[in-house]
């Protein structure tokens with residue numbers, strides 16, 4: 001089992017301790033209750049602390065990710081961003097509350113002159129990043145451009161650190177706070193160095209050559225890769241990797257895709273649906289094109305779990321489940337009872353139809369049920385994977401572990417339905433194709 005919920009809980013506790021330490025170091029225990037002004041200073045320290053944590057969360061640090069999952073880390077990243085915005089807002093509000101309440105909105109400038117500019121620029125950058133996060137779809141911002149806007153965070157760190165050092169009299173004078181400031185600066189630099197230098201050196205050997213590009217359905221390509229040095233990355237079924245093609249016809253962009261093949265082969269394969277500007281170009285990938293593979297990441301795996309399993313896939317969400325089924329098939333006949341509920345719009349959208357039928361025919365542990373929403377086909381169910389389908393197809397609903405991967409609305413609805421059917425939450429494992 002790849003998931004480590006204790007580690008996730010420990011990391012959350014560590015976060016609370018870090019923020020608590022930032023607060024205590026700034027306000028420092030004193031007999032009198034802390035003043036509003038010192039709480040404003042603390043908000044500044046907490047903003048900087050959360051920004052340093054943000055860089056660590058974005059660094060794809062393996063020790064951090066292992067057992068927790070990059071998707072969960074990225075969810076924390078989003079939650080932490082809200083704290084950053086809150087503390088950045090509270091910082092000037094609390095520092096100048098008394099003057100602001102008197103209507104003196106120029107107080108920060110009167111007190112600090114143009115030195116306050118760094119703080120203003122930092123706040124504007126946070127505003128820009130927030131608008132790009134909240135309004136990406138409405139602004140029609142391509143993911144890659146959005147990523148570029150996001151990189152402004154690095155500038156924010158530099159501005160935040162110099163702003164606090166220049167203006168924070170408490171930082172310059174107070175030893176513990178100055179040490180804290182140095183620590184944050186060191187953590188931020190280490191996170192950036194890890195993300196852009198160490199990670200690249202560590203994965204320098206992960207170059208692969210395209211050996212096949214097969215059309216699986218009308219819009220799903222299976223691309224098979226062989227490592228140039230003969231060593232395939234060691235992955236578990238269900239994990240994913242970041243793939244970058246260095247083909248003349250494709251932009252050099254890194255995208256996350258699940259390794260759909262079973263572990264242990266001398267090649268790896270990815271099955272990718274045309275769903276946007278980059279994936280629409282995958283038909284142009286040719287044999288002997290090169291690709292860089294970074295991974296594996298993720299904890300969506302049934303490895304070493306006892307079963308029985310119910311695997312529920314929506315469309316291209318089949319890839320991690322396909323990897324699990326291929327691995328189980330490869331391992332032999334004595335596998336836990338497994339039901340695959342596979343939802344698609346039409347029969348023509350079903351990837352791996354023949355291969356799934358062959359695994360099912362050749363084993364006594366797998367049963368496959370296809371569910372089509374836009375077509376009626378004999379031998380397949382019509383509609384959606386809902387409470388009725390689950391109750392019909394699963395004898396003892398609370399016995400299996402459920403692995404679900406598909407469009408977010410489908411996964412949310414299924415989580416609710418399974419809870420209503422009495423399935424404990426820890427028996428439901430989901431994977432979102434979004435970081």
Ligand SMILES: Cc1cc2nc3c(=O)[nH]c(=O)nc-3n(C[C@H](O)[C@H](O)[C@H](O)COP(=O)(O)OP(=O)(O)OC[C@H]3O[C@@H](n4cnc5c(N)ncnc54)[C@H](O)[C@@H]3O)c2cc1C
Pocket residue numbers: 142143144240253254255256257258259271272273274275276277278279280298316319320432433434435
């Ligand atoms: C863990 C994981 C596993 C995945 N496995 C598969 C798979 O096996 N098969 C498959 O077809 N798809 C998979 N995806 C989805 C795949 O990454 C996106 O469909 C693809 O990146 C879309 O790129 P695009 O430019 O064509 O589409 P766009 O329309 O530009 O993007 C669609 C969405 O994909 C995400 N995305 C786009 N570019 C990137 C990027 N460079 N890095 C991270 N996210 C990005 C964003 O959320 C974006 O909103 C997976 C995603 C994740 C997170």
